[in-house]
Structures are given as C-alpha cells and as structure tokens.
Amino acid sequence: MKALFLAGGFGTRLKPITNDLPKPMVPIMGKPLLERNIENLKKHGVDEVVLSTCYKSHKIEKYFEDGRKLGIGISYISEDVPLGTAGAIKNAQSFFDDTFLVFNADILSDIDISEMIRFHKEKGALATIAVTQVENPSAYGVIEHDENGFITTFKEKPQPHESSSNLINAGVYIFEPELLEEIPSGRAVSIEREIFPMLLQKGFKLAAYNRCSYWLDLGTPGKYLKAHKDILGGTLKIGSHDFNKNPQCISNTAKISHGARIAGPVYIGDNVEIGAFAVVGPYTVLCHNSSVGMGAKVIGSVVWDNVNVGSGASLINSVVMSNCRVDRNSEKYNAILTDKFSHPIAV
Incomplete structure (x- = not known):
C-alpha cells in the first residue's frame, strides 16, 4: 500500500522552531517527526511513500533522498x-490507482493503521477519516456519525449547543482512488471544508474511525x-x-560525571557529557553530542544535537535548538533558544 504525506505547511505557529526548518523535520526524541511516522507505517506494510512538499522542500529531500536508508x-x-x-x-493523483x-505530516498519534485499513474495507467506504475526541470542539470542524460509523454531518466550529459530538478530524485518511476524480484541479482546495461535505451531499459513504486514544497536533x-x-x-x-518499564533511557556512549543527578523520566543520547553535580531531569531530552556543564540544571526541557549548556546554567521547561550555547550561570525559563536569540514560550 502507498501513503501520501501532506508536508508543505509553513509551521507558522511553531516559530521560531520552524524559522529555518520545515515542520515535519522538527525532531521528536532526536529524529524528525516525519521519519518517526514513516517508520511506523513500515510496520503496517506500507512500502511506498509520496511526500507533498512546499516550504523548504529541499531540506526534506536532502534528508530522506529516495528512502533507501x-x-x-x-x-x-x-x-x-x-x-x-x-x-x-x-496534485499527487498520478501516484495512486488503488486504496x-x-x-x-504534523500529527503524533497512536492510531493502529492496520486496524484502520481493516475497518475501511469492512465499511466499503469511499473515504475513512480518523477522528479524535477533544474537550472543546468549538475551535475545530466537528464530525457526527451514526451507530454504524458512517458520517452524517460536518459542522465547522460549532457552539456547544449546536452539536452533541466532540469528535474532530485527526488528519489521517484512507481513500479509494475514485475520490480523486471529485477534486477540482488548478486551484487551492480544502479537503475538510469543501470536498468532504460535497461527497456527503452526493451520497458517498464516508466512515469515521474512532479508535484513537492519543492525538496531538x-x-x-x-x-x-x-x-x-x-x-x-x-x-x-x-x-x-x-x-513505563524503565524511566531512564541513557545511551551507553554517554559520559556522566561523579555527583551528577539523573531524575527520570529522561532520554540521554549518544556521546552526551554531563558534568559533576549537574541535575538532569525529570522530563528532559538531551540529544546526541550535547553537554551539560558542572552544576547546571536541565529540567523539563528538550535539548537538540550539539548543544552546550554552560556550568551553573539553569534550563527549565525550554527548547534548545541544535548548535546553541547556553551561557554559564544563565537562567532560561519557558524559552526557545535559537543560535542567536531566546524567545519566550507562552504558558
């Protein structure tokens, strides 16, 4: 089976992390999000992927090349x-002649793709849309379905009294190739606001797959x-x-000095060096080739590759991008550190 990733977004709300990086390339536990999602698809028998790109597409192509690795x-x-x-x-129609x-490309979820494919085939639907529950659906497009799992209504940003559903589109779909004929060419088109309601109006079967327990945009x-x-x-x-079984994931190439305190859960990558009496964790990720100086504290933070956290520095609830240096004895709280600036994270 083939899969299409919509990887062309600008990642505007994720800036400054996406100032020079396409959103699908943002690292999750040290690997690009897109790579994590492709690796997951392989487990479900997907052997060919099409990447639809736009913003900084050369960075995606340079990293993945032809997929051989x-x-x-x-x-x-x-x-x-x-x-x-x-x-x-x-735009990708020529690649697909089967389901x-x-x-x-900016979604993290625990959707069981094999189970979703089975559900789609069982329903005989033109399209199956994965849905997820949210507490307040008024900021989203809401999906209502009947007892058999077939979608009955799409409602865009309803008020609480306007829909009994709290299910929203999870951004994962299974399509039959016939659906492509229903999409006009030569202009910008929204699948959520234009195509899905039109397909429903025409009487096509659209199914809602509601078996997702974790979902995050x-x-x-x-x-x-x-x-x-x-x-x-x-x-x-x-x-x-x-x-859950072992809250500390520490590379065997990491070097942890005497007196340093590691408080799980933590992830410590390859060739990381942690100085004497430093405190790392809980809820901290240190990616490859980074270092934490003597007496520094890194708590609740994500530190990318090749970062140096200076001695005595405090880094709390922050993101440090690759190749940055955190000054000695400085204090960074709720911040994103790029190679030149520190930006506050809204809390």
Missing part, C-alpha cells in the same frame, strides 16, 4: 504555491514540549524504549 520507496511532488489539503492530494493512505512550541513529556511519561510509545 529507511527501507522504503520515497517520491516527491512539490507545490510552487500552497494548494490546500485537497489540492495537494489532487491509499493520507497523513497530515504539533502546532505550537508548548505542544512540542508536551509531546516529549507525554512520550517520557509513557502516554505515547515512540521507538523501542518503554518509559
């Missing part, structure tokens, strides 16, 4: 101007930190390490 075929289709979700899908998957720096805290806390499993 991941053991999967990767093709690219790029938009000169954003075409919207449905426009991007239409295929579509993903928003990596839309803001706060959510980026939350994603890591959820992984470290065992709410979402990423990779092979089980934080």
Whole structure:
C-alpha cells in the first residue's frame, strides 16, 4: 500500500522552531517527526511513500533522498504555491490507482493503521477519516456519525449547543482512488471544508474511525514540549524504549560525571557529557553530542544535537535548538533558544 504525506505547511505557529526548518523535520526524541511516522507505517506494510512538499522542500529531500536508508520507496511532488489539503492530494493523483493512505505530516498519534485499513474495507467506504475526541470542539470542524460509523454531518466550529459530538478530524485518511476524480484541479482546495461535505451531499459513504486514544497536533512550541513529556511519561510509545518499564533511557556512549543527578523520566543520547553535580531531569531530552556543564540544571526541557549548556546554567521547561550555547550561570525559563536569540514560550 502507498501513503501520501501532506508536508508543505509553513509551521507558522511553531516559530521560531520552524524559522529555518520545515515542520515535519522538527525532531521528536532526536529524529524528525516525519521519519518517526514513516517508520511506523513500515510496520503496517506500507512500502511506498509520496511526500507533498512546499516550504523548504529541499531540506526534506536532502534528508530522506529516495528512502533507501529507511527501507522504503520515497517520491516527491512539490507545490510552487500552497494548494490546500485537497489540492495537494489532487496534485499527487498520478501516484495512486488503488486504496491509499493520507497523513497530515504534523500529527503524533497512536492510531493502529492496520486496524484502520481493516475497518475501511469492512465499511466499503469511499473515504475513512480518523477522528479524535477533544474537550472543546468549538475551535475545530466537528464530525457526527451514526451507530454504524458512517458520517452524517460536518459542522465547522460549532457552539456547544449546536452539536452533541466532540469528535474532530485527526488528519489521517484512507481513500479509494475514485475520490480523486471529485477534486477540482488548478486551484487551492480544502479537503475538510469543501470536498468532504460535497461527497456527503452526493451520497458517498464516508466512515469515521474512532479508535484513537492519543492525538496531538504539533502546532505550537508548548505542544512540542508536551509531546516529549507525554512520550517520557509513557502516554505515547515512540521507538523501542518503554518509559513505563524503565524511566531512564541513557545511551551507553554517554559520559556522566561523579555527583551528577539523573531524575527520570529522561532520554540521554549518544556521546552526551554531563558534568559533576549537574541535575538532569525529570522530563528532559538531551540529544546526541550535547553537554551539560558542572552544576547546571536541565529540567523539563528538550535539548537538540550539539548543544552546550554552560556550568551553573539553569534550563527549565525550554527548547534548545541544535548548535546553541547556553551561557554559564544563565537562567532560561519557558524559552526557545535559537543560535542567536531566546524567545519566550507562552504558558
């Protein structure tokens, strides 16, 4: 089976993390989010992926190339101007002649893709939309379905009294290729606001797959930190390490000096150096080749590759991007550190 990733977004709400990085390339536990999602798809028998790119597409292509290093075929289709979700899908029409998957590339979830495919086939639907529950759906497009799982209504940003549903579109779809014929070409088109309601009006079967217990749109720096805290806390499993069983994942190439205190849950990557009497954790990620100086504190933070946290510095609830230096004895709280500036995280 083939899959399409919609990876062309600008990641505006995630700035400054996305100032020079496409949103799907933002690292989750040291690997790009897109790589994490592709690795998950391989487990479910997907052997070919199409990446629809726009913003800084060369960075995605340079990293993944033809997919050989991941053991999967990767093709690219790029938009000169954003075409919207449905426009991007239409743009990739030539790649798909059978049932295929579509993903928003900025989503973290625990959706069982094999089970979702089985559900889709059982329902005989033109499209199956994964849905997830939210406490307040008024900021989203809400989906209502009947007792058989078939969608009956789409409501855009309803008030609480206007819908009994708290289900929203989770950004994961299974489509039959016939759906592509229903999308107009040559202009920007929204799959959520234009195509899905039109398909329902025409009488096509659209199914709602409501078996997702974890879902997060990596839309803001706060959510980026939350994603890591959820992984470290065992709410979402990423990779092979089980934080529920062992709250400390420490590379055997890490060097931890005498007197340093490691408080799980933590992830400490390859060739990380931690100085004497430093405090690392809880809920902290130190990616590869980073260092924490003597007596420094790194708590509730995500530190990317090749970062140096100076002696005596305090880094709390923050994100430090690759190749940055945190000054000695400085204090950073609720901040994003780029190579030149420190930006506050809204809390």
